[in-house]
Amino acid sequence: MKRALQPWSARSRAVTATAAVAALSLALSACAGSAGAGGSSGDAGDGYEYGAPQEDIDAAIADLDPVTINYQIPATSMESPQSPMGTNFKEAVEERSGGKITVDLAWNQSIATYDEIHDALADGRVDMAFTLPVYDPARFPAFNALNDMLGGDPSSPMLGEMIVNTVAADVAWKTPEILAELEDNGVTPFVPVMASSNYYSICTEPAPDLDDWQGLQVRVGSPAANDMVDHVGGTPVSIAGVEAYEALQRGTIDCTLAVLSDVVQGGFFEVAPTLGYPTETSFPRVSGAILTGSGVEQLPLAYQQILFDSFDHYYQGSLESGIDSKVDAITIVNETGVDIEEASSDLQDEVRSFAELTRDEVAESGIIGDDIVERLDASREHWTSTVEEMGYEEAGEFAEFDEWYDPETDYTPLATALFEESMLEHRPS
Known part of the structure; x- marks a missing residue:
């Protein structure tokens, strides 16, 4: 269809109350x-x-x-x-x-x-x-x-x-x-x-298999991603997205989970030349x-x-x-x-398993x-x-x-x- 021309560490689901915010009088x-x-x-x-x-x-x-x-x-x-x-x-x-x-x-x-x-x-x-x-x-x-x-x-x-x-x-x-x-x-x-967009694994070395994720230092951007990385055997690292490039460059982290617009904008492939992607499931957004x-x-x-x-x-x-x-x-x-490599079936199975557990917990x-x-x-x-x-x-x-x-x-x-x-x-x- 062509376009017509026209004018973390804490699990979020464990939180049960919203912080109150004082009413503002605005001029x-x-x-x-x-x-x-x-x-x-x-x-x-x-x-x-x-x-x-x-x-x-x-x-x-x-x-x-x-x-x-x-x-x-x-x-x-x-x-x-x-x-x-x-x-x-x-x-x-x-x-x-x-x-x-x-x-x-x-x-x-x-x-x-x-x-x-x-x-x-x-x-x-x-x-x-x-x-x-x-x-x-x-x-x-x-x-x-x-x-x-x-x-x-x-x-x-x-x-x-x-x-x-x-x-x-x-x-x-x-x-x-x-x-x-x-x-x-x-x-x-x-x-x-x-x-937002799908998240992909951007790593300094290929990591398509579940075994590759054991102990892998992975930068995450949400509580759900934090828990997913832990679920599959990795070590989640919570740092700001703008710091991911330098952390990959220095070896402080092995991978980052990121949307590709951030990867392109941030030049991540310069320091982490591997792209992993799931097909049967998806990483937390x-x-x-x-x-x-x-x-x-x-x-x-x-x-x-x-x-x-x-x-x-x-x-x-x-x-x-x-x-x-x-x-x-x-x-x-x-x-x-x-x-560029598709994630293995074993890794995708674990990611999917985590998603199913998460949905059950949120519903409950x-x-x-x-x-x-x-x-x-x-x-x-x-x-x-x-x-x-x-x-x-x-x-x-x-x-x-x-x-x-x-x-x-x-x-x-x-x-x-x-x-x-x-x-x-x-x-x-």
Whole structure:
């Protein structure tokens, strides 16, 4: 389907309560150029109907002052494979608003680190951001519970990514515990749980077999990944992702579990020239979220709706960031002689076993409802069928991904279906 041209150490499931966050009293500047600027009276004003023609949107914002919002994304620069996560959204918002909303992209924790980003959203320093609630399981236990359940599915380079990201968002929007803990922390979901991309093992030496993982020092980015590495016999190491390159270079760690956009962006193959991948299961993910803060909450209603309605372009850019980076990675593998090998059946069996145990534990905990397994299964079945009905298909294996993947693939039909089925009732009104 072609794209049409268009405008740790602690287990998260053991946590049973969310840390309370004090209510914030926020004052925002009314001058043009701040995220809080807008209607002359300071109220939300009138909006427009979902699906309205551009002339109705133009009429709804005709008397509004221009505003600028900042949006912090994980990409390090415009050249990063992760930049479409921001650039596609920026272009759509600015076009739909007739230039009245300017989206300033902030690169890779340049305003606030992952440790402080949720507070920065709540107090107005950041308007919109990619965040990592998995780094704070005590504060976001419901989020982490769903993240823990996303590992273990069969791994495929394109369809698998489409399905798991859609399922994660779908189930998250329908899980009151996740929405409530975000609200309790003074943030508003744009994507309450973003499954991100498949994780791969990037190692200094080949490690395709279960025996290779015994005692292997592996950098992890979530409590679930920590426990999985321990389960298969490795030694999990919790360090920041930005430190992984140097740790691999120095031999402090043997491997890192990483998404390929980070691998390409960080140049990991230079110091760890082996790529391992599962097919019948998947390593635990380190899910993120796309959240807005107090500044966006103070915008005129029509501006909030333009941001929310631009989800289709965000989704396109997000999948481009994750899926297209695999083409970049495989190209580097072929050009530089990086070793690439599928994980052995014994290793994949243990990874799958861990995923099944994890799902049982999360379900028994009740953190996100006793029926979470059934809800996830139903969502997977529904969105798998939807993807097939839309005509998306894979034409080869992961190791030849650069040969058969079409970089012009249009993911917006799936985004629109997700929006209308799961997000529309949450649209600002």
